[in-house]
Amino acid sequence: MDIIIEIGTQEQKLIIEEELRLITNAFETKIGYSPLSKILVPSDFDAAINQILASSTYKSVRENHIALAKTLKTQYGIVIVLSSTIYGFENLIRINTIIHELFHCYNPNFHKEFDYSNPSEYRYKFNLYHLFDEYQAVRGSYTTICQMFQPMPFYYLRNTITTFLSHINSIVDKSIYYNKMKDEIIKFRFTADINNFLQNIDPIFKQVIMDIIYIYAIYDCTVYFRKYDNIIKSSPFINNNSDGLINFYRDKYNKRNYDLDDGYDLMVEMTKNFGMEFWEVEGGEYCKVLNI
Ligand SMILES: [Zn+2]
Numbered sequence: 001m002d003i004i005i006e007i008g009t010q011e012q013k014l015i016i017e018e019e020l021r022l023i024t025n026a027f028e029t030k031i032g033y034s035p036l037s038k039i040l041v042p043s044d045f046d047a048a049i050n051q052i053l054a055s056s057t058y059k060s061v062r063e064n065h066i067a068l069a070k071t072l073k074t075q076y077g078i079v080i081v082l083s084s085t086i087y088g089f090e091n092l093i094r095i096n097t098i099i100h101e102l103f104h105c106y107n108p109n110f111h112k113e114f115d116y117s118n119p120s121e122y123r124y125k126f127n128l129y130h131l132f133d134e135y136q137a138v139r140g141s142y143t144t145i146c147q148m149f150q151p152m153p154f155y156y157l158r159n160t161i162t163t164f165l166s167h168i169n170s171i172v173d174k175s176i177y178y179n180k181m182k183d184e185i186i187k188f189r190f191t192a193d194i195n196n197f198l199q200n201i202d203p204i205f206k207q208v209i210m211d212i213i214y215i216y217a218i219y220d221c222t223v224y225f226r227k228y229d230n231i232i233k234s235s236p237f238i239n240n241n242s243d244g245l246i247n248f249y250r251d252k253y254n255k256r257n258y259d260l261d262d263g264y265d266l267m268v269e270m271t272k273n274f275g276m277e278f279w280e281v282e283g284g285e286y287c288k289v290l291n292i
Helices: 010-031 045-053 084-088 091-106 119-148 154-172 178-191 194-219 223-233 240-255 261-272
Strands: 002-005 036-041 069-074 077-082 276-281 284-289
Touching: 002 010, 010 036, 010 091, 045 069, 045 077, 069 091, 077 091, 084 091, 091 119, 091 154, 119 194, 119 240, 119 261, 119 276, 119 284, 154 194, 154 223, 178 194, 178 284, 194 223, 194 240, 194 276, 194 284, 240 261, 261 276
Parallel strands: 002 036, 036 077
Antiparallel strands: 069 077, 276 284
């Protein structure tokens, strides 16, 4: 495996490389193989990812979110790209980010191919698998750190709680996403412009559903977070549909079972929380807009 460090002095490069080798070797030893071909810490994160993806549109800074790392499938194998930003973080927060990406790259579903010929089925299955990938990476990395470093340093605990609460705020405060979604649904009732509706709902869907995954993946690491039950449940996005999907992910995670096909209907129900239901029609897919 290659490690390429484009930041820091010669001495810093060696320290960064040594840390990455230590962490990846620990993973490899535990699991018994390495799917990883390269780790890159580039001087320009966005440019490096665009180069690997042969695109020009990737941006790490998005609404309410900054990407600090990315795991990519390339023709040469799996590549993890780490933002130089993480080298300004405290140790365990940086290590958590690195371990998170390793969980992605060791997920057996990372190489799963989906059938594109049926657009609705593709949409639901892709989301079902992709969200579980994120759930296991978040829960796996936090759990690993909790097991390895006891007692937990205060700064790490504080950072975890802050992250957890910011995701909760995003789904509980209706003015951040929920009201915007309701407005889009009302607008659709007047215009019937489905493309415009989907285009505007999509970024909200991606952000909120990821918030929900982060909340429960962190929540499931320790009983400490149970005291936030009532506030989480006060979110309009949390109901039987979200409970069904999260309980399914918990069960699969505990059993290390990566076959998720039996959760398809749960993903269909979860998507209804965002005012959308899809099915196949001749020549494409149909979206029914639901009230939320
Ligand atoms: Zn991730």
